[in-house]
Amino acid sequence: MILVDTSVVLDSPEILLDQDTWLVRETLDELDRLKTHSGTKGYLARHAIRYIYDIKFNRFVNTPSNVRGESVDKVFIAIAGNKANSFNISNIKLKDFNLANYLRLEGIEVEVIETKKDIPEAYFFENLNNEQIQEILNSNFTTIKHTRPNQYGIINPEQGSILAFNKEGKVRKIRERVLHISNSACVNARNKEQVFLMDSLLNTDIPLIMVSGPAGTGKTLMTVACGLHSVLRGDYKKLLILTPPVHVGNKDKLGFFPGNKDDKLRNYFGGARDALEYLLGDRWDKDYADFIDFESTTLTRGRSYRNAFIMLDEGQNTTPEEMLTLVTRVGEGSKLVVAGDPEQSDISRSLCNTGLGAVITAMYDSKEAIYLEMYKPLRSNLVAEATKRFREANV
Structure with a gap:
């Protein structure tokens, strides 16, 4: 026994x-x-x-x-x-x-038994002495003993929290930002996880960002907004949005849609297209077509993406092999953001069998990457309530 x-x-x-x-x-x-x-x-x-x-x-x-x-x-x-x-x-x-x-x-x-599948904790929690607190408040930097190369976290979580970013033991305070994308749209963080996400998306020193979380937590909107901002200020030459061509339940195939490749792919980018319309208006696909592109993950083999801000949406619907192919396409001067919801995979019930789980497990402690986790749905009260109740019902 x-x-x-x-x-x-x-x-x-x-x-x-x-x-x-x-x-x-x-x-x-x-x-x-x-x-x-x-x-x-x-x-x-x-x-x-x-x-x-x-x-x-x-x-x-x-x-x-x-x-x-x-x-x-x-x-x-x-x-x-x-x-x-x-x-x-x-x-x-x-x-x-x-x-x-x-x-x-x-x-x-x-x-x-050694851990195989547990995704590591995204954030650190650190209590600092008064001297360190004054140091980070006055100069925005202090040092701690921490092993993760890149990690966001909370300093003194029980007494006046400070949101911070740790890079190999050197910690800086994070300042909240408001991004003005167009005359009619701006984006600001609505909770601490979004503060972390926005800071990482605008950090050109980290080429790989992995972010997981349920629907409505702002993964797509924040990433598209920061990608646009970064392209418009000249950090990258284009915004490339990728997604796997997988339907809910994985029951249909790409070929069933009418039209050419671009017409077929249009059906898979609903979330990103909604975000672009919100940020840029309903003429975005005409006014900004020169630097916004869409592609299926199935068409990335052999490509090399240079000087691009790349977003992979619905990362939970890629296989580990597809994820490796994509990560190895990222060329010089590019940034890749892998976003997804582990609970809405249409290809596997096991997190370790998805590209999202594989890339987080493999890369969370790399100097080239950072892992973030979003918790609270903000899309609407209905989304928050449904997420809570479906979890309780073990659906």
């Missing part, structure tokens, strides 16, 4: 297909608490719950009566202590080294 911790189920639910693998019922409780969380943990919990249901998993160890309803860690320790009383556990698989130490004290064989 192999007992598996909740963290392993989140990371590798397919491990439950092994007939020697068992769970404690408290793992279901933990998954239930996690499923309503925003971000990656919530997504993985909802995926694991559905997976357990789909494979009809029913191998659960009886919890000792004195720890029923407690945390999985406490249940594991109690089971290890009661190993002589009818438990036939040959191994426990988990990710927590300290819990492994406790269990070994009870003579249980433990295997610590």
Whole structure:
């Protein structure tokens, strides 16, 4: 009998297909608490719950009566202590080294599993002393001990937060900005994640930005706005918008649309086209056609994009192979923004099987890249409410 911790189920639910693998019922409780969380943990919990249901998993160890309803860690320790009383556990698989130490004290064989699929936390949270606070307020810079090459975060989150960007331990304060795109449209950040996103999009030193989050969080509008701003001020020669030609549910094919290639592709860029119309007016495709272009991800092999601001929308609908092809097309002087919603993939229920998940996992700690996560839908009250309720219903 192999007992598996909740963290392993989140990371590798397919491990439950092994007939020697068992769970404690408290793992279901933990998954239930996690499923309503925003971000990656919530997504993985909802995926694991559905997976357990789909494979009809029913191998659960009886919890000792004195720890029923407690945390999985406490249940594991109690089971290890009661190993002589009818438990036939040959191994426990988990990710927590300290819990492994406790269990070994009870003579249980433990295997610590390395993380495979967990998307890292996007932001850091750091408490600084008064001297460092004054330093960052006066000069906009201070230093911290931090290992991520590029990361946004919050300084002193519990007492007058400061939004900051960390580059290899050197931290600067972020200033909020308002972008005037045209005479009638301007864009400003409406929450801290949008402040982070706008700052990264306008930073020409980072060539790869990866941003995930649910619908309505501003991923497309903010990226298109900052891309336009950057092109108009001369940082790049053109704005290139890419998307995979995948329908909702992946049920139709590109060829079913009438017309030539450009006519067919037009149907896949609704979000970006809506953003362009909002920012530039309904004549944008005539007045700004010289530096705005659209392309399907299926047509990028062999290309080399130089001096371009490139946005990939709906990144969750690319495969890891397609994502690698695209990232390796980015030439000198270009910037690539990969945006997507892990919960709305039409090609895979598993985040690790999508290009979005693959590129974040591979590149989050690269000096050439930065990862951001958007949390709160701002499109309308309906979008926010629907996102919350569908998560709770585990849809």
